[in-house]
Amino acid sequence: MGMMLKIFLALLLSTNVLAQQRFITVASTTSTEQSGLFKHLLPMFESKAGFQVRVVALGTGQSLDMGKRGDADVVFVHAKALEEKFVAEGYGVKRFEVMYNDFVLVGPKSDPAKVGGSKDIVAALQKIKAAQAPFASRGDKSGTHFAELQLWKMAGIDIAKDKGPWYRDTGSGMGPTLNAASGMNAYALTDRGTWLSFKNRGELVISVEGDQRLFNQYGVILVNPAKHPHVKKDKGQAFIDWIVSPEGQAAIASYKIGGEQLFFPNAKG
Amino acid sequence: MLDAILSGLGLVATLDLRLWEIVGLSLAVSLSAVALATLLGLPLGAAIAVGRFPGRQAVIVVLNALMGLPPVVVGLFVYLLLSRAGPLGELGLLFTPQAMVIAQTVLVLPIIAALARQSVEDAWREYEEQLRSLGVEGVRGAFTVLWDIRFSLLTAVLAGLGRASAEVGAVMIVGGNIDGVTRVMTTTIALETSKGDLPLALGLGMVLIAIVLALNTAAHLVKDAAQRRFG
Amino acid sequence: MSAILPLRLEEVSFAAGGRAIIERVSLVLEAGPSSIILGANGAGKSVLMRLMHGLLAPTAGRVAWSGEGARRRQAMVFQRPVMLRRSAIANVTYALEVAGVPAAERERLATDALSEVGLRNVARRPARVLSGGEQQRLALARAWALHPEVLFLDEPTASLDPGATREIETIIKAFDAAGTKIVMSTHSLGQARRLGDEVIFLHQGRVAERAPIDRFFPQPASPEAVAFVKGELPWA
Numbered sequence: 001m002g003m004m005l006k007i008f009l010a011l012l013l014s015t016n017v018l019a020q021q022r023f024i025t026v027a028s029t030t031s032t033e034q035s036g037l038f039k040h041l042l043p044m045f046e047s048k049a050g051f052q053v054r055v056v057a058l059g060t061g062q063s064l065d066m067g068k069r070g071d072a073d074v075v076f077v078h079a080k081a082l083e084e085k086f087v088a089e090g091y092g093v094k095r096f097e098v099m100y101n102d103f104v105l106v107g108p109k110s111d112p113a114k115v116g117g118s119k120d121i122v123a124a125l126q127k128i129k130a131a132q133a134p135f136a137s138r139g140d141k142s143g144t145h146f147a148e149l150q151l152w153k154m155a156g157i158d159i160a161k162d163k164g165p166w167y168r169d170t171g172s173g174m175g176p177t178l179n180a181a182s183g184m185n186a187y188a189l190t191d192r193g194t195w196l197s198f199k200n201r202g203e204l205v206i207s208v209e210g211d212q213r214l215f216n217q218y219g220v221i222l223v224n225p226a227k228h229p230h231v232k233k234d235k236g237q238a239f240i241d242w243i244v245s246p247e248g249q250a251a252i253a254s255y256k257i258g259g260e261q262l263f264f265p266n267a268k269g
Numbered sequence: 270m271l272d273a274i275l276s277g278l279g280l281v282a283t284l285d286l287r288l289w290e291i292v293g294l295s296l297a298v299s300l301s302a303v304a305l306a307t308l309l310g311l312p313l314g315a316a317i318a319v320g321r322f323p324g325r326q327a328v329i330v331v332l333n334a335l336m337g338l339p340p341v342v343v344g345l346f347v348y349l350l351l352s353r354a355g356p357l358g359e360l361g362l363l364f365t366p367q368a369m370v371i372a373q374t375v376l377v378l379p380i381i382a383a384l385a386r387q388s389v390e391d392a393w394r395e396y397e398e399q400l401r402s403l404g405v406e407g408v409r410g411a412f413t414v415l416w417d418i419r420f421s422l423l424t425a426v427l428a429g430l431g432r433a434s435a436e437v438g439a440v441m442i443v444g445g446n447i448d449g450v451t452r453v454m455t456t457t458i459a460l461e462t463s464k465g466d467l468p469l470a471l472g473l474g475m476v477l478i479a480i481v482l483a484l485n486t487a488a489h490l491v492k493d494a495a496q497r498r499f500g
Numbered sequence: 501m502s503a504i505l506p507l508r509l510e511e512v513s514f515a516a517g518g519r520a521i522i523e524r525v526s527l528v529l530e531a532g533p534s535s536i537i538l539g540a541n542g543a544g545k546s547v548l549m550r551l552m553h554g555l556l557a558p559t560a561g562r563v564a565w566s567g568e569g570a571r572r573r574q575a576m577v578f579q580r581p582v583m584l585r586r587s588a589i590a591n592v593t594y595a596l597e598v599a600g601v602p603a604a605e606r607e608r609l610a611t612d613a614l615s616e617v618g619l620r621n622v623a624r625r626p627a628r629v630l631s632g633g634e635q636q637r638l639a640l641a642r643a644w645a646l647h648p649e650v651l652f653l654d655e656p657t658a659s660l661d662p663g664a665t666r667e668i669e670t671i672i673k674a675f676d677a678a679g680t681k682i683v684m685s686t687h688s689l690g691q692a693r694r695l696g697d698e699v700i701f702l703h704q705g706r707v708a709e710r711a712p713i714d715r716f717f718p719q720p721a722s723p724e725a726v727a728f729v730k731g732e733l734p735w736a
Contacts, residue, residue, distance in 0.1 A: 025364060034464050039448065056364055056445035070353035071363055175463025182465070200465030228353060230361070398555055399582035403595050403642075404572060413594075417585045499585040500628025 023052035024235045027064075027072035029143055030173040032218070033057030035193030035262055040255045045242055051235055059173065061141030067091055067221070070228030073236040078143035078218045092221035096244050099252050099263040100217045103147060104195060105208035106178070107133075107187035115187075121211040125155040132166040134186035138177045139169035147216060148189045154213065178204070191216060193262040218263075220244070243267075276468040278475055292476065295453040298366055298440065299433040302373030303381075307426055310378045314385025314425075315411035319393055332386065335379035341438030347372040348442050364445040369453070372439040377429040384425035385415070392418045420495040423488050434481055504570040504649050505531040505681060507552060512561035514547055521547050523705040524561070531649075533697030534682035536713075538689075540728060543702040545685035546654050549576070552683065553652050572599060575643035576652040579659060581635040583627035588619060588638050591627050595642045613645035614638075617671050633664025640671045651675055653684040657691065669695060689729060693717055701725045 032038060033055060042053050056066065060077040067075040068091045075092065077083060086092045105124060107115065113133040115124035128135055138145040152159040159167065168186060170177045174194045181188035182202035190198075195206070208214075220240050225231040242248045249265035256262065317328060349355050351363040351371075362368045392414050400410045415422070437455035444451030446460060454477045461470040507529040514522040522544050529535060529552075537545050550556040551563060553576050583591050592610035601609065614620045617637040622630060627638060636656060643651055653672065657665040672695055676682050686692055692699060692713070699716040701709040701724070709722040720726050 030463075034460075052450075054364065054445075054447045054450055056447055058445075068354075070358070173463055175460075175465060179463065179465060194464075198465040200467055230353065396582055398550075399576075399578060401555055402553065402576040402578075403598050405598050409598075413584065498626065500626045 023054050024073040024232050024239060025071070026053055026055050026074045026076055026239070027062075027066040028055050028057050028076040029060050029063060029078060030057050030175070031078070031142075031144065031191045031194050032076065034173075034175055035191070035197055036257070037193065037252070037255055037263060041243075041248075041251050044251050045239065045248070049235070049238055049242070053239060059140050059142035060146065064091075067223045070223065070231065073223055073232045074220060074239060075223065076218065076220045078216050079146045080217055080219065082143075082146070083219045083221060087221060091224055091227060093224050095219045095221050096240060096267060098218045098220050098243055098267055099249075099265045100215055101192050101263045102209065103144065103189050103214040103216055104192050104206045105187060105189055105214075106181065106195060106204045107207035108185040109203045109205050110185070111207065113187065116205075116207045118208050119210045121151055121208050121214055122155045124208045125151060125157065128187055129155075129157055129162065129166075132164060134166050134168060134184050136168045136170055136177050136181035136184065136186040136188040138174065139171045140173065142173070143216070144174060144189060144191060147214075151189070151213065193257075196257040196260060196262060217266075272468075274471055274475065276472075278472050288473075288476075290449070291452055291454055291457055292480070294366065294451075295434065295455070295477070296480070298369045298453060299373060299430060301370045302377055302433050303426060303430045305370070305374045306377040306381050306429055309374075310381030310425075310429075311385050311415055311422065312412070313378075314382040314387075315389045315415045316408065317382075318386045318389035319407065319411040319414070329383075329386065332379055332383045336383050338376060338379065339438065340376055340436040341442065343376045344372055344439035344442030347375060347439070351443065363443065364447060364451060366444070366451060368443040369440045369451060372443045373433045373436070376436065376439055377433050380432055381425050381429045384428060385422055388418055388421055388425065389414050420492045420499075423492050427485055427488050430484060431481060434477065503531060504565045504567045504573050505529065506566055507650070508562075508564045508566075509552070510562045510564065512551055512558045512563060514544075514551055514556060515559050521705050522551065522558075525705075525707055526561075527700065527707060527710075529650075529681070529683065531681050533712075534676050534684065534695060535698050535700055536692040536696035537683065537685040537700050537702060538687070538692055538725075538728070539685075539702035540687065544705040545687075545702055548702060549652050549654050549683065549685055572646075573648055574650040574652065575646050575648040576654065577636070577639045577643055577656050579655045581632075581639040583630075583635055583638065585626065585628055587624050588627045588630065588641075589614060589623040591638060592642045592645050596645055599646055609645050610641075613641040616644050616674065617641040618667070631664075633660050633667060636660060636664070636668055637671065640668065640675075644671075644675065648680060650681045650683060653682070655685055655687070657686075657688075665691075689717070701728070703728075 038055050046052055056072065058066070060079045060082065063072070063075050063077050064082060064086050066072045067086065083095050087095050105121060113128040113131040115127050118124050137148060149159065168180065168184065170180045174190055175198065177188055178190060178194070178198050179200055182200055182204050185203060187207065220243060222233060222236045222240055223231045225233040244267035249267055252263050252265045253261060317325065317332070347368065348363065350357050351360065351368055352358055389411065396414050400413065405413060435455065437459050440453055441456050441459065444456065446452050446456040454473055458470045458473050461473065509525055509527045512522060512525045513520065525548065537548060539545050547556065551558055553574060554571065584594060586594070589610050592613055593606040596606040596609055611620065611623065614623050617640050619634060619637055619641060622634065627635065630638065657668050660668065669691065672682060682695070684695065696713045698710065698712050700707055701720065701722065703724040708724045709720055711721065720729055
């Protein structure tokens with residue numbers, strides 16, 4: 001019985017090892033996945049590179065955790081401070097900037113906090129708190145959630161202490177949070193990409209956009225093969241090299257929804 | 270609501286190869302898991318039904334309780350097992366359909382085993398004396414009864430299939446919902462819902478229900494025919 | 501192969517749920533005469549049979565067969581036959597398989613047994629669609645195929661109509677003629693008279709009387725048996 005088990009596991013392993021060669025695993029965020037960016041980008045890369053890119057789309061927090069555990073070859077997220085920590089702690093090789101998009105504040109057409117049309121996100125958040133207008137937060141350790149918390153801090157509000165029943169912590173991804181916001185006629189912070197492809201808007205419209213502080217930078221990092229020897233470093237690096245190359249950057253810029261560009265490439269050099 | 274359903278069905282009717290790939294994968298994963306769970310669960314349930322050992326009642330209680338395992342917890346557990354940082358990481362099974370089959374098998378096994386246990390135990394009351402009179406003991410008796418009641422065990426298998434095809438928590442975590450690789454009906458529905466594309470999600474939901482209904486109907490007809498044939 | 505009879509019961513008792521069902525029964529069953537266990541409902545006939553056949557373990561006392569391999573050389577037919585969801589003949593070959601009979605011989609032995617009880621023509625039919633009487637005959641065929649030394653029958657015709665009952669009794673007589681020891685419980689006096697050589701009369705878990713059939717009928721010795729025969733003791 002023990003012998004059979006060993007043979008079975010050996011077979012499983014060997015067929016898996018063979019299969020493993022043909023793809024890399026990229027841990028990314030729900031915003032990039034749900035915006036449709038990967039559906040646009042990956043076919044271009046895969047036909048050139050000859051191997052598959054499998055994207056597991058979770059939140060930033062979970063993606064970085066996957067990288068730490070060695071369950072991904074590359075992480076592609078948008079939380080600079082966390083990414084730099086990731087590399088500093090030895091889990092990642094090097095952080096490359098790839099592209100940015102921006103966040104927008106969406107809210108009900110009726111605009112109870114009277115923030116519509118403004119370009120000042122900080123002031124808007126202060127008004128929302130003052131008016132106790134419903135606000136839906138992701139609350140899921142994602143890049144977006146992180147950014148939201150930063151903005152509250154900038155507004156001088158200790159949201160953990162000062163939140164009231166008007167602040168709804170959905171603990172979920174961007175889509176479900178927007179669904180909740182739509183259902184509750186609440187304000188919410190979202191990345192433009194997800195918003196553009198979101199179909200269940202209800203009465204929500206963009207309330208605040210264009211503030212420099214809503215700028216959202218994406219970075220790509222190869223998971224450190226020193227920590228996880230099985231990481232497919234050549235293929236992973238090939239993907240990173242492509243995405244920061246002029247070709248990859250052009251591919252990013254060419255992705256549009258309804259004629260509108262979602263992500264702006266800004267890889268250095 | 271009706272609009273959403275109709276437009277959903279419309280979308281689905283015109284939908285492409287992609288949809289059928291997803292349906293195919295869903296069926297492959299869930300049917301494989303149910304097959305595995307049946308192979309393991311029927312003998313397990315029968316053995317517990319017929320066996321007499323210390324702690325038997327406790328085993329039965331735990332087995333029944335495991336029927337209510339939350340899928341997302343099973344997913345998490347299997348994820349931790351299969352993660353590179355985990356004990357079975359070497360196998361590189363995470364984010365593959367195989368991982369999904371494993372997770373669903375774990376989820377469905379208690380259901381099939383517990384229901385089989387109940388059915389066999391009930392039947393054993395009828396068969397026990399005669400079988401023991403013929404000199405049939407223990408394991409052999411369990412398997413004879415198991416085979417004899419095989420058509421009523423279909424109900425247990427269908428319960429398992431229902432659970433597997435309906436769940437999203439386990440396959441989401443261990444499969445990663447990777448486009449073209451580990452995306453199944455339930456995770457697609459979850460994804461489309463979270464993207465706000467409710468008509469499409471509904472349409473897919475209807476397809477899923479239709480498939481499960483078809484499988485159940487087939488099983489019912491088989492059971493019926495068998496009843497008439499074997500008495 | 502030594503005989504497994506005589507069967508000795510030594511001070512056998514059986515209690516369940518706080519109630520004594522069989523109380524200190526001592527008996528010897530010899531090969532040859534068919535023994536009828538007679539008694540009212542609740543007297544303990546079924547339990548006694550099961551103690552003898554080994555389906556129940558006594559709570560006190562000993563059930564001792566002579567010779568080796570007693571387990572395999574007995575068979576029992578119950579009031580309600582239990583058939584597997586297979587064909588009639590498959591039920592018989594199943595029993596032969598369990599008994600270790602080589603595969604090549606099973607079909608033949610099974611067919612012979614079915615012929616013996618007159619079920620040859622329904623050999624391939626699903627056992628469970630047969631009538632009650634036919635299923636009981638099938639149970640006897642199953643036992644016949646095993647050529648047991650002892651055949652226990654626990655009220656085998658209680659659920660059958662008179663026609664089926666007659667058929668069963670004919671088969672039991674055939675067993676007897678072939679040398680199988682019959683141990684049968686019944687509460688039908690007529691059946692006891694037709695099939696039995698001796699009567700073991702059970703009353704409230706004890707053997708109240710044991711006598712050859714000609715002495716028991718027309719006049720039993722014990723008062724309980726008298727009352728039973730007269731019809732005053734349907735329930736113990």
